[in-house]
Each structure stands twice: as structure tokens, then as C-alpha cells.
Amino acid sequence: MEPFTLSRNRFLKFTLKCFALTAVSLKGVNCGPGVVTPPLRGISTEEYHNFRALQEVFLQDCPIPEFDLGLALDNYVYGHPYPIETESVIQLLASVPSSVLAALALDFSFTPLAKLSPEERINRLLSWKTSSLGIKRGVYSILRQISFFLLSSDKQYQKFVGYLT
Numbered sequence: 001m002e003p004f005t006l007s008r009n010r011f012l013k014f015t016l017k018c019f020a021l022t023a024v025s026l027k028g029v030n031c032g033p034g035v036v037t038p039p040l041r042g043i044s045t046e047e048y049h050n051f052r053a054l055q056e057v058f059l060q061d062c063p064i065p066e067f068d069l070g071l072a073l074d075n076y077v078y079g080h081p082y083p084i085e086t087e088s089v090i091q092l093l094a095s096v097p098s099s100v101l102a103a104l105a106l107d108f109s110f111t112p113l114a115k116l117s118p119e120e121r122i123n124r125l126l127s128w129k130t131s132s133l134g135i136k137r138g139v140y141s142i143l144r145q146i147s148f149f150l151l152s153s154d155k156q157y158q159k160f161v162g163y164l165t
Contacts, residue, residue: 015105015135017092038071042078047094051147053114054097057122058147064156072150093142106136 006014037045048070055062055069073094096102097113104110106128113121128140151157158164 013089013092038068040074042076043070043074043091043094046098047091048074050094050097050114053121054143054147056118057125058144059151062151063160064151064154067151067154067156069147069150072154073146076150076153090146093139093146096139096143102139106133106139 037048040048051070051073052068055067059067059069073090077091098115100110100112103112107124113124116124125140125143128136131137131140155164
């Protein structure tokens with residue numbers, strides 16, 4: 001009998017699916033009264049607010065003041081003419097900030113990332129960046145890279161840096 005092996009890619013996808021399942025079962029973690037959500041076409045309200053929470057951390061000094069990371073994610077997911085594997089992975093990652101399971105597994109906390117104040121969110125994410133656990137560093141890196149990818153694909157940002165005239 002051969003031992004069961006699990007590749008890192010499959011492990012990451014399995015972990016993200018577990019986190020997403022918890023976020024789905026606890027709808028409305030980050031959507032309270034008074035929180036405005038624009039019309040969305042490709043992602044859920046929860047995923048939108050999760051990426052807005054990440055914007056407060058990763059894109060604090062964004063040179064485009066009206067840039068909205070949640071809407072950029074929505075446009076990216078909705079903009080593909082056919083489903084691609086990247087979309088499902090990004091949507092799974094979008095559930096991590098509001099997942100109680102992710103908070104419990106990564107930080108031994110019952111408070112998800114999206115429920116923290118911006119200062120606490122920055123501290124938690126910076127602890128992921130320098131953690132000795134590879135999964136924390138990996139999730140931090142992926143969320144940060146997706147945030148910067150979505151910013152760099154914005155037409156106003158491309159004009160700002162001189163790619164478009």
C-alpha cells in the first residue's frame with residue numbers, strides 16, 4: 001500500500017476551499033448596516049468587502065484615489081468570456097479575509113481579518129509576511145500580488161505610470 005501524498009498545489013486549494021466554506025456558512029461577516037456595496041456582476045458582496053479590506057492594507061498609498069480593489073476584482077472575474085481556473089482560485093482567496101476558519105487556523109483567533117480595524121489588519125498581515133509558517137507567508141504573498149495585479153490592470157493606473165496616453 002502506497003502512502004497518500006498531497007501536492008502543495010492541491011493542499012493550498014483544499015485549504016482555501018475549507019476557508020471559503022466557513023465564510024459561506026457565516027454570511028455577512030463584513031457587511032453590516034451602513035456599508036455601501038456597488039452593483040456586482042462576478043463576485044459576492046462578501047468577496048467585494050474582503051478585497052476592500054485588503055485595499056486598506058496593501059494599497060494605502062495608491063496614487064489613484066478613486067481606485068476600488070473590490071470592483072477591480074469583480075471586473076476581472078466577470079470580464080472573462082469563459083471560466084478559467086484562475087477565477088475559481090481567486091474567488092477562493094477572496095473568501096479568506098472573512099473566514100473564521102482561516103483566522104482560527106492561521107492566527108488562533110475567532111476574529112476574521114475583515115472584522116479587524118485597519119491597524120490590527122496591518123499588524124496581522126505583517127505577521128503573516130514574516131511568519132515561520134509557509135502557508136501564512138504564501139497566503140500573504142498571493143493576496144498582495146493579486147491586489148497589485150488588479151491595480152496594475154486598471155486603465156487610470158496605466159495612464160498614471162505612462163503606459164497609456
